[in-house]
Amino acid sequence: xxxxxxxxxxxxxxxxxxxxxxxxxxxxxxxxxxxxxxxxxxxxxxxxxxxxxxxxxxxxxxxxxxxxxxxxxxxxxxxxxxxxxxxxxxxxxxxxxxxxxxxxxxxxxxxxxxxxxxxxxxxxxxxxxxxxxxxxxxxxxxxxxxxxxxxxxxxxxxxxxxxxxxxxxxxxxxxxxxxxxxxxxxxxxxxxxxxxxxxxxxxxxxxxxxxxxxxxxxxxxxxxxxxxxxxxxxxxxxxx
Numbered sequence: 001x002x003x004x005x006x007x008x009x010x011x012x013x014x015x016x017x018x019x020x021x022x023x024x025x026x027x028x029x030x031x032x033x034x035x036x037x038x039x040x041x042x043x044x045x046x047x048x049x050x051x052x053x054x055x056x057x058x059x060x061x062x063x064x065x066x067x068x069x070x071x072x073x074x075x076x077x078x079x080x081x082x083x084x085x086x087x088x089x090x091x092x093x094x095x096x097x098x099x100x101x102x103x104x105x106x107x108x109x110x111x112x113x114x115x116x117x118x119x120x121x122x123x124x125x126x127x128x129x130x131x132x133x134x135x136x137x138x139x140x141x142x143x144x145x146x147x148x149x150x151x152x153x154x155x156x157x158x159x160x161x162x163x164x165x166x167x168x169x170x171x172x173x174x175x176x177x178x179x180x181x182x183x184x185x186x187x188x189x190x191x192x193x194x195x196x197x198x199x200x201x202x203x204x205x206x207x208x209x210x211x212x213x214x215x216x217x218x219x220x221x222x223x224x225x226x227x228x229x230x231x232x233x234x235x236x237x238x239x240x
Contacts, residue, residue: 035062051122051151052084057162061085063152065159070140074168076201077128079111081140083157086122088148099126104141110134128202136167171198 031038031045036059039046047053047060057067061084069082092098095116100108102117102124112132118125128134144158176195 032058035060035065049085049149049151051086054082054084059161061149063149064155064157065161066142066147066149066157067161068140068163070163070165072134072136072165072167072200074170074200077132079126079128079134079140079165081124081126083122083124083147083149086150087119087124088150088153089119090146095127102142102146104143107140107142110138111140132202134165136165138165139163140165167200170200173198 035048036045037048038044047062049060049062052060052062052067054067054069056069059065059067061067066083069084071080071082072078073080090098090101092101095118096114098119099111099115099117103111110133111126112129112134114129115132116127116129118127134140140163142157142160142163145156147157148155149157174197175193176197177191178194179189179191
């Protein structure tokens with residue numbers, strides 16, 4: 001009987017020891033010491049650059065490394081590129097020339113050669129022109145050794161992570177058309193696009209017309225002719 005009591009007590013002590021061991025927070029097993037360091041008080045892997053509080057990537061913006069957060073506006077034709085830490089200003093003759101000083105040729109092509117750039121604290125703001133074709137998931141590439149963080153003026157940024165463009169949702173795109181509801185059957189019916197909503201201020205790249213219903217019989221040649229006609233009119237956004 002006494003043996004059983006001792007055995008139960010031993011199990012209880014053993015359980016307490018295990019419980020105490022499990023209560024100790026585990027130290028991070030992976031901490032990219034290139035841009036992060038372990039904070040002993042919280043046992044968390046924090047950015048060496050305290051300005052970068054975004055926590056959007058396993059790396060942080062630090063010295064020659066920049067983590068990009070690029071977003072297209074939902075309301076206006078603007079691309080906002082957050083680098084997570086204040087940037088040194090760059091002297092340029094015009095906002096357009098600043099773009100050419102920091103982006104490579106491929107990126108300039110989708111941004112539009114007449115788009116305008118400015119540096120505002122930790123962000124690069126690109127005001128997009130009508131010639132811009134950049135969209136969600138497009139890559140943007142900076143020229144190396146052109147940008148600097150204010151806190152690390154002895155080095156230039158030459159490594160960029162997360163250079164994919166994201167789009168803030170503008171809502172469901174909507175098109176509104178104008179046309180004569182009553183028209184003589186001998187006259188042409190003019191259908192014109194007059195209002196675009198939720199286009200993020202950039203208009204649509206293309207507009208495709210589709211014939212949903214045909215009354216009466218129609219030959220395959222006529223269907224093909226109508227299809228080509230729609231394709232042609234899509235370029236002008238007018239159906240005549």
